[in-house]
Amino acid sequence: MKIFKFLTVFTLVLVFTVKSLAGITAGMIIFKVVDENNKPLEGVKITITMKKRQSFKKVLETNKKGIAKVTLNIATYTVKFEKEGYVAYETLTKPIISDKKVENIKLMSMKAAAKQEESKLSPEDRGALLFNQAVEYLKKKDDKGAYPLLKQAVELNPDLAFAWFHLGRIDLMNNKLDDAERELLKAIDLNSSMGPAFALLADVYKKKGDEENYKKYHKKAEEMGAIDxxxxxxxxxxxxxxxxxxxxxxxxxxxxxxxxxxxxxxxxxxxxxxxxxxxxxxxxxxxxxxxxxxxxxxxxxxxxxxxxxxxxx
Structure with a gap:
């Protein structure tokens, strides 16, 4: 009987010990996700993967307060935060044994990230970026949308020959002959092999009634095979x-x-x-x-x- 009582007590102690150990081998992590203005972000997808065991994966989503909670065994995890319109963010985390850990995460919107990156650029690079944006309008034959971007581009980076060319082309179409002349001459000064600029400049002088310059630039355009x-x-x-x-x-x-x-x-x-x-x-x-x-x-x-x-x- 004494042996039986001893075994019973031992079993109870063992069960209690296992349960206790289970309680101290895990911890809760509370993720609090906000945007660049510190406003809570709802609907952020949180993917948790154990670093040493990639097959282990949990997926959470933040609530209206931008909060998501999870209890994890003690290990190192890769955590990825994703939401449409925001720059994805990835970090490592590890729970605290038998305690709560708060992870404060800030996600930046694509628009804010672009502005931040742009602010780091030199004026010349910002000009080039604006020109690239203008090109997207030009591809759609939307000169009206491209024009202000081209203007800003050459203000920041006056060495953009093709920006000057398109400004001259658009101003010629709108019969702004003095502006077109100045812009096309600038384009040629920056890139003397730009045949279409010579052809358009010839058109400018033809409209202005400047026969001498018309012949001069038309001949050059012809030599370059740039005549329409x-x-x-x-x-x-x-x-x-x-x-x-x-x-x-x-x-x-x-x-x-x-x-x-x-x-x-x-x-x-x-x-x-x-x-x-x-x-x-x-x-x-x-x-x-x-x-x-x-x-x-x-x-x-x-x-x-x-x-x-x-x-x-």
Whole structure:
């Protein structure tokens, strides 16, 4: 009987000891998450992973007060905090044996983080950043959205040649000729190989009636292959309408030198060769048109002419 009593007491002590040990091998962690303005953040996803045993994972979410609680065994954990619109944050933590530990976490919104990073940049880098933002508007052909960003960009970084170019292009379109002239000259000063800037500057001087500078910059743009092929084509059409096939041919060929896929130029050349009696060249040009623009506005005319000219062959 004494042995039985001893075993019973020993068992009770053992159970009590195990329970006690279980209580001291874990601790509670309270996460308090706020934003950059110290306002509680609700709905922050908290992923807890044990560092030495990656298979162990717990996922929590903060309440309206930005708080989430968890009890963990004593170990080192990786904790990741995530919320849409905020910069994710990761840290290490370890519970305190049989006690509560408070982890104060601050998440920064994407917008605030961007401003913080921008404030660290030099004026030149901020200018480049603004230009990159302007480019996104330019890709969407939104000059109105791009223009103020381009203005700010060159104020901070006056060495942005392409920003000056686009300012000049937009001001030319809006007939602000003096501004366009200044901006395009600045672009060329920074990048003398920028052919389109020479072409636009020629347009500025043409609108201003400055024949000397128009010829100067147009010639330079031409040498750089920067003239819009439509300009040559339109000039050719003017000569065609005036009955001057000789000069029309020169400008149609210039059109194709700049853009070998300018289909309408082949059509006009075909008609020009037809007028000159060169049927083979005419058919060659019309077939080239159909190759490039099988559904183009002159496709039907080309097919009819080719059929008529080759019927007896």
């Amino acid at each position: 092929p439509a300009e040559y084509y339109n000039k050719a059409v003017e000569y065609i309408n005036a009955g001057d096939d000789k000069n029309a041919k020169v400008y149609l060929e210039k059109t194709l030198q700049v853009d070998a896929k300018y289909a309408d130029a082949y059509y006009q050349l075909g008609l020009l060769y037809l007028r000159q009696g060169d049927m083979n060249k005419c058919v060659e040009m019309l077939k080239k048109y159909l190759e490039l623009a099988p559904n183009g506005k002159y496709a039907g005319d080309c097919q009819g002419l080719i059929q008529g000219l080759t019927a007896g062959q």
